[in-house]
Amino acid sequence: MTPRRPITTIRTVITSISPSGHNVKLFALADPEGWDLPPYKPGGHIDLHLPDGPVRTYSLCNDPAEQDRYLVAVKRDAAGRGGSILLHDQIRVGQEIGVSLPRGGVDLSDPTISHRFVAGGIGVTPFLSAVAALQRAGRSDFMLHLVARGTPPLADLITPLVEAGQAVLHDTRTRPRPDLAALVGPPRDDIAVACCGPPGMIEDFEKATATWAPERLHIEYFLPPALPDSPEARPYTLVLARTGTEIAVPAGATILDTLQANGIDVPSSCGGGVCGACHVDWLAGNPIHRDRVLTPAQRERTLMACVAASADERLTLDL
Amino acid sequence: MVAGNEQAPPRSATSFVGVVRHLHITPRAFLPMRSMADLTLIAGKGIEGDRYQIGREEGFYSHKPEEGRQITLFELETLEALERDFGIEFSPRDHRRNVTVEGVPLNHLVSRQFWLGETLLEATRLSFPCRHIEEVTGKPVFDPLVHRSGLNCRILIGGTVRVGDLVRNT
Numbered sequence: 001m002t003p004r005r006p007i008t009t010i011r012t013v014i015t016s017i018s019p020s021g022h023n024v025k026l027f028a029l030a031d032p033e034g035w036d037l038p039p040y041k042p043g044g045h046i047d048l049h050l051p052d053g054p055v056r057t058y059s060l061c062n063d064p065a066e067q068d069r070y071l072v073a074v075k076r077d078a079a080g081r082g083g084s085i086l087l088h089d090q091i092r093v094g095q096e097i098g099v100s101l102p103r104g105g106v107d108l109s110d111p112t113i114s115h116r117f118v119a120g121g122i123g124v125t126p127f128l129s130a131v132a133a134l135q136r137a138g139r140s141d142f143m144l145h146l147v148a149r150g151t152p153p154l155a156d157l158i159t160p161l162v163e164a165g166q167a168v169l170h171d172t173r174t175r176p177r178p179d180l181a182a183l184v185g186p187p188r189d190d191i192a193v194a195c196c197g198p199p200g201m202i203e204d205f206e207k208a209t210a211t212w213a214p215e216r217l218h219i220e221y222f223l224p225p226a227l228p229d230s231p232e233a234r235p236y237t238l239v240l241a242r243t244g245t246e247i248a249v250p251a252g253a254t255i256l257d258t259l260q261a262n263g264i265d266v267p268s269s270c271g272g273g274v275c276g277a278c279h280v281d282w283l284a285g286n287p288i289h290r291d292r293v294l295t296p297a298q299r300e301r302t303l304m305a306c307v308a309a310s311a312d313e314r315l316t317l318d319l
Numbered sequence: 320m321v322a323g324n325e326q327a328p329p330r331s332a333t334s335f336v337g338v339v340r341h342l343h344i345t346p347r348a349f350l351p352m353r354s355m356a357d358l359t360l361i362a363g364k365g366i367e368g369d370r371y372q373i374g375r376e377e378g379f380y381s382h383k384p385e386e387g388r389q390i391t392l393f394e395l396e397t398l399e400a401l402e403r404d405f406g407i408e409f410s411p412r413d414h415r416r417n418v419t420v421e422g423v424p425l426n427h428l429v430s431r432q433f434w435l436g437e438t439l440l441e442a443t444r445l446s447f448p449c450r451h452i453e454e455v456t457g458k459p460v461f462d463p464l465v466h467r468s469g470l471n472c473r474i475l476i477g478g479t480v481r482v483g484d485l486v487r488n489t
Contacts, residue, residue: 006382007348036351038455067351101349101454281450 008267009049009098010038015069017093023076024122024153025088026061028069029099036067041105042133043126043194043220046070047269047277048083049098051090055269055277056083059125059196059220060102061154063132070099073154075122100267103276104293106130106194106218113192113216114141118183118205120197122153126220127196131161142166145183147201149173181208187216196220221274221292233309239316240264241283249310255280255317256305264319266305273307280305285315337423337486339436340395341411344369348379349455352412360438362477365389366417379451386473387443391416392435393469394425405463413456416446416469423486425470432475436484439476446471 012029020026031037040046045059062071076088091097108115108130115134117127124146134142144158144167152158152169161167170178180201184193187209193216195205202219209217233252238259240247249258256278259266269277273291279302288311291304343352347370358366365372371381371388380388393416401407411419418435428442448464 007377007379010349011347011377031347031350033346035346035353038349038351 005265008265009100012037012070012097012099014091014093014095014097017091020073020157021151021153021155023088024073025076026071026073026154027087027091028071029097030069032096034068037070038101039067040064040070040102040129042108042130043106043218044102044104044129045126045220045275046072046102047100047267047275048072048087049100050083050086051095051097054081054083054086055267056081056087057269057275057277059129061125061128061157063136064129065133065136070102073122073125073128075153100269100277104220107192108133108137111137111139113190115143116184116191116193117142117144118147118180118193118195118197118201119144120147120201121149123196123198123201123220124152124154124158125196127194128154128157130194131166140166143168145170145178147172147177147197180204184208184212187212189213189216192216192218194218194220219292221270221272236310236312237314238310239284239314240319241316242319254306255303255308255315259305259319266319268306271306273304276304278305279303281318283316283318286311287315333424333427333431334488335423335486337420339418339480339482339484339486340421341419342480342482343412343415343417343419345415346370346375347377348381352415354412357479357481358417359479360390360435360474360477362474363389364477365474369417385443385471387441388471389474390418390435390440390472391446391469392418392420392423392425392472393446394423394467395419395421397464397467397469400467401460401463407458407460407463409456409458409460413452413458414469415452415455418480420486426467428470432489434485434487434489436480436486437476437478438474438480439489440472441475443471443473445469 013032015030016028018026040060042064045057047055047057049055058072060070061073074084074087077084119127127144146152147170150173235251236249238247238249247262256268267277269275276293281301282303287303288309289299290307342355342358344366345352370378393414398409401409432441446469448461448468453461
């Protein structure tokens with residue numbers, strides 16, 4: 001039957017759900033007929049389009065060389081926005097879930113650069129796929145530091161790394177949280193450092209790496225950082241080039257919310273400029289970019305609709 | 320003239336003999352294309368198992384139904400040009416058309432009928448480059464593919480197409 005709307009997600013089916021430590025479950029997703037899934041970079045992530053609407057972003061934690069499944073680890077967060085509770089309590093094996101194309105990831109392509117990964121709790125997930133890719137390439141020039149309280153999440157995946165001397169556990173139940181500046185050391189051209197964890201850890205990591213070159217740094221956010229208030233925010237007009245439609249954006253409103261309020265479907269997830277889901281190409285105007293994902297070159301053509309704004313009175317989008 | 324062909328064939332001559340070099344299908348939008356040794360073409364419908372087979376409709380553009388999009392072709396020479404002129408490595412799997420041919424001037428074939436192995440096709444229009452391919456492949460190919468993004472066809476006589484089959488004028 002002809003679909004009435006564009007297909008915007010990859011159809012997958014849950015093929016297994018397995019517990020992996022306290023409050024953590026591993027969900028495996030595959031094509032309904034076992035076809036290969038779109039490839040992803042080590043440390044990449046996908047959006048899960050959950051039943052009844054919520055869209056949640058999770059890091060892929062299996063080896064990217066596994067082409068026929070995506071594996072995500074989800075910690076049940078009773079105080080969260082509800083996505084993890086839904087996954088833990090309602091999603092069953094065999095259920096269909098739409099997912100986005102994979103995005104993001106860490107660059108492991110240069111064999112002369114070694115890697116230090118710093119993770120807080122369940123923030124270890126993106127580095128598991130990165131570690132798997134490095135090991136598959138025969139590389140051991142990496143170290144994973146995992147800060148966790150008590151038994152770490154995904155312990156069965158972490159323990160072999162610890163035993164091999166490729167990971168260090170920092171148990172904050174028995175010791176103070178480690179000094180991140182000491183873990184990453186001084187800036188070096190031949191080392192790249194990456195961090196994924198709760199907001200407090202990210203803040204400390206940003207301070208510890210303030211003098212590092214941006215191309216040697218990678219940060220994965222659990223939650224989007226709060227945008228600074230902009231009292232000077234003004235209303236402006238969005239022009240949709242393909243139809244000529246003009247839409248007024250009230251002062252302080254987001255492009256994403258304005259488009260969706262006008263019935264224009266733009267995939268979105270984090271709402272804070274970190275996940276990359278709501279990218280829209282722009283054609284004319286002077287966008288203000290406030291995301292954390294686009295490169296300067298990408299910003300010449302693309303904006304993230306959840307956080308971008310316009311410095312001029314009109315901004316033309318390729319919609 | 321085969322039923323369903325309502326346009327008069329163009330009068331200018333075109334002469335070629337080409338070869339089928341690669342065959343690909345995928346059952347659903349976004350999924351990687353899979354290389355096949357042969358494809359089964361069904362007249363008036365499409366390729367067995369492909370996302371745009373009429374009745375299946377699981378392609379990225381299936382919400383815009385198009386009777387003349389039963390099978391798509393792409394020139395091997397365009398892949399060579401992407402590498403030569405733009406430094407973009409683009410494989411026969413990446414362009415997301417079904418058939419990669421060598422030695423066939425696809426842009427000359429709009430509104431013409433031609434043989435693809437034992438099957439007879441009619442070219443309905445040039446394919447357009449699309450941002451979707453950039454999104455799926457992560458490679459900036461939109462601009463370089465303008466006017467050489469392949470050919471959409473309907474299937475007039477079905478059958479089995481194999482890698483190595485000849486592509487010929489009617």
